[in-house]
Amino acid sequence: MGxxxxxxxxxxxxxxxxxxxxxxxxxxxxxDELVSCWVSGELSNYKNHRPSGHWYFTLKDxxxxxxxxxxxxxxxxxxxxxxxxxxxxxxxxxxxxxxDGNVQLYVDELQPSGLGALYLAxxxxxxxxxxxxxxxxxxxxxxxxxxRRVGIVxxxxxxxxxxxxxxxxxxxxxxxxxxAPAAVQGELAPREVAQAIxxxxxxxxxxxxxxxxxxxxxxxxxxxxxxEVARAIADSNIPVISAVGHETDVTIADMVAxxxxxxxxxxxxxxxxxxxxxxxxxxNLNSRLQVGIQAxxxxxxxxxxxxxxxxxLLNPLWxxxxxxxxxxxxxxxxxxxxxxxxxxxNGILKLLATKLDLLSPLAILGRGYSLTYSSEGKIIRSSTExxxxxxxxxxxxEGSLTCQVLTKEEREG
Amino acid sequence: MAKKKEIAFEExxxxxxxxxxxxxxxxxxxxxxxxxxxxxxxxxxxxxxxxDHAEKQMEILLEGPDGExxxxxxxxxxxx
Numbered sequence: 081m082g083x084x085x086x087x088x089x090x091x092x093x094x095x096x097x098x099x100x101x102x103x104x105x106x107x108x109x110x111x112d113e114l115v116s117c118w119v120s121g122e123l124s125n126y127k128n129h130r131p132s133g134h135w136y137f138t139l140k141d142x143x144x145x146x147x148x149x150x151x152x153x154x155x156x157x158x159x160x161x162x163x164x165x166x167x168x169x170x171x172x173x174x175x176x177x178x179x180d181g182n183v184q185l186y187v188d189e190l191q192p193s194g195l196g197a198l199y200l201a202x203x204x205x206x207x208x209x210x211x212x213x214x215x216x217x218x219x220x221x222x223x224x225x226x227x228r229r230v231g232i233v234x235x236x237x238x239x240x241x242x243x244x245x246x247x248x249x250x251x252x253x254x255x256x257x258x259x260a261p262a263a264v265q266g267e268l269a270p271r272e273v274a275q276a277i278x279x280x281x282x283x284x285x286x287x288x289x290x291x292x293x294x295x296x297x298x299x300x301x302x303x304x305x306x307x308e309v310a311r312a313i314a315d316s317n318i319p320v321i322s323a324v325g326h327e328t329d330v331t332i333a334d335m336v337a338x339x340x341x342x343x344x345x346x347x348x349x350x351x352x353x354x355x356x357x358x359x360x361x362x363x364n365l366n367s368r369l370q371v372g373i374q375a376x377x378x379x380x381x382x383x384x385x386x387x388x389x390x391x392x393l394l395n396p397l398w399x400x401x402x403x404x405x406x407x408x409x410x411x412x413x414x415x416x417x418x419x420x421x422x423x424x425x426n427g428i429l430k431l432l433a434t435k436l437d438l439l440s441p442l443a444i445l446g447r448g449y450s451l452t453y454s455s456e457g458k459i460i461r462s463s464t465e466x467x468x469x470x471x472x473x474x475x476x477x478e479g480s481l482t483c484q485v486l487t488k489e490e491r492e493g
Numbered sequence: 494m495a496k497k498k499e500i501a502f503e504e505x506x507x508x509x510x511x512x513x514x515x516x517x518x519x520x521x522x523x524x525x526x527x528x529x530x531x532x533x534x535x536x537x538x539x540x541x542x543x544x545d546h547a548e549k550q551m552e553i554l555l556e557g558p559d560g561e562x563x564x565x566x567x568x569x570x571x572x573x
Contacts, residue, residue, distance in 0.1 A: 226503040228547070236553070256550040259567060279556050283564075358502070359544060365509045366537045372516030373530040380523055 101178045108183070114174040118200055119185065120193055123166045128155075137162065139170070139185060148172070148185035158190050167193035169200060198298055202305050205332055209307070214314050220338045221319040226353055227287035229256040231280040231318060233273060236261040239294035240323065240344035247348035252355040258286060264293035269303030274312035281317055289316060290347045291333065292323030301325050304333035313337055323347030445477040463488045505540040509533050 095103070108114050121139035128135055133152035138145050148170070150158075162168070172187040191199045209215065230248070234240040236259060248255055260276035263269045273291065280286055291313065293301070303309055304324045313320050313336045322337035323344040334340040341347035445451070452460045453473040460466055466485050474481040500508075512533040515521060521529065551567040 224503060226501070226506070228501065229550070231554075254547040254549045256547070256552075257567075258550075258552045258554050258564075260554045275556065276554075279554055279562065283554055283562055355544070361506065362509075362537060362540050362544070365506065365513055366534075368513045368517065369509065369530065369533040369537065372513055373526060376516055376521055376523070376526040379520065 150187040231286040270306040295325040304331040
């Protein structure tokens, strides 16, 4: 195809610079690979810009280079001080800086290389297992407070087993334990640790597992950042306490475990209560039990005493005495009534006698009246019953008179 | 009694705690109080027994090539 033909067949599009950079921008952002990518290389021209706090550097290898920016908010999280010539691994997105038309790396995370590769694997596994829910608090099994037998997964020759057994012996010299030996570093470590966890689960009769090793470099601890170990811990029916390295190293195993201990010694302390405290606690409960039942009985006794002090139960003869007293009261009242009744009757008798007396003719005579009888002894009530010259007898209060009728009047007014 | 043997120390302690709380906190009819007390005392004895008779076992659990579990007494001692 000749040059002339091309000119005839295609009318070229004329971009403005702005259109071009916008198009490059769009193309870059359409590519998922470039929106979040991991890049390894060597740092050069590192500059911590003041006062913005943004970092500017160039990432390069033998044949090429690319400019990179790390904004302050991201740079603040970087745990080391970057230096020119340092090999690094970074995560970021590729974008166009439209003012210069430069393609730049906008960096989100920065790690020293070597460690960087492990870190990358660590982060990816962490995200994957987290998305699966393996770190969820709801998955965590409770650690038994008082285990009867402890299972240990570690190297039989390492520092961890010595530390664990030392603490264990101090806290509870009689506690039983089972060690499932496993290499804790090197290529075989992940498999051996995972198998040892599964083996203890198969063996059974174990209340809690301690899985770990002493402190070491990130590479030495690596078995505890592998998926194989993480899944073995997650699949364990026995609660697992992780005990990996020293306090600052948080491994995937720590995140999956039911409880994380910062060191093997600390794991033993978390798993095993102090025997003497158990004994004391039991004694304390025993004495509370004694006091409790005594208090119950004392309360009931008090209640009985309270009831007994209230009248009837205090003196069993009380009611009889009461009745007797009542009887006494009633009978003396009766006596009084009778006396009064009788004396009242006397009064009535006197009254009646007086009335009777008043009616007696003798009493009437006493008041000066007199009775007149004819010679035949008949009471004369009218002057007509006597004649002049008759002798009549007049009965007085005391004695009597014989009288002659001299005159008589027929009727007195 | 056979059933009580299976009660773990922790569970036994829990039962005693429950009984103690009941006796401490509320008025319980005498017969029931005595029953609870008797249960509590039995459980204290059981737990004491567990503490006294825990026979220490130290074992190493290995796995044969055929996947068979192999238990050996651990023979190493720890200083300190």
